[in-house]
Every structure is written in structure tokens, then in C-alpha cells.
Amino acid sequence: MSFLSELLGLFLGLLPTRGGPxxxxxxxxxxxxxxxxxxxxxxxxxxxxxxxxxxWVL
Structure with missing residues (x-):
């Protein structure tokens, strides 16, 4: 389960933020x-x- 939480954190970190470059x-x-x-x-x-x-699931 920690793998999924790390993946989610990575995913959210890579998303472009509003007002970014x-x-x-x-x-x-x-x-x-x-x-x-x-x-x-x-x-x-x-x-x-x-x-x-x-x-991962399959």
C-alpha cells in the first residue's frame, strides 16, 4: 500500500499547478x-x- 501512496504523491507532484511556468x-x-x-x-x-x-493490481 505504501507503493500506491508514494505513486500518488509523485503523481500530484508532477501535475502542473495553476499559474506555473x-x-x-x-x-x-x-x-x-x-x-x-x-x-x-x-x-x-x-x-x-x-x-x-x-x-500493479493484475
Whole structure:
């Protein structure tokens, strides 16, 4: 179980935080584009975590 808690901590540490360096990193990028990029990052990391947990459980 400690493995899962460490994995969760790592996952939360890697998530982009609001107002981080990626915020407005592209000139002329709209708020909607930033939100779409942030959502893709969240979904990507979520897929990685789900895959790792499935491999661990199965």
C-alpha cells in the first residue's frame, strides 16, 4: 500500500499547478487553448497512473 501512496504523491507532484511556468508560455495563446493543454496534460498523467495501477493490481 505504501507503493500506491508514494505513486500518488509523485503523481500530484508532477501535475502542473495553476499559474506555473507553462501559463502563457505561448505568445498569443488564448485562455481556452491553455485550458485545453492543461486538460490534455491531466488526462495524459491520469492514463499513466491508471495503467500503472492496473499492472500493479493484475
Amino acid at each position: 507553462e501559463e502563457g508560455s505561448v505568445m498569443g495563446e488564448s485562455e481556452m487553448d491553455r485550458e485545453a493543454r492543461r486538460l490534455k496534460q491531466w488526462l495524459g498523467w491520469g492514463a499513466v497512473v491508471v495503467a500503472v495501477v492496473l499492472v
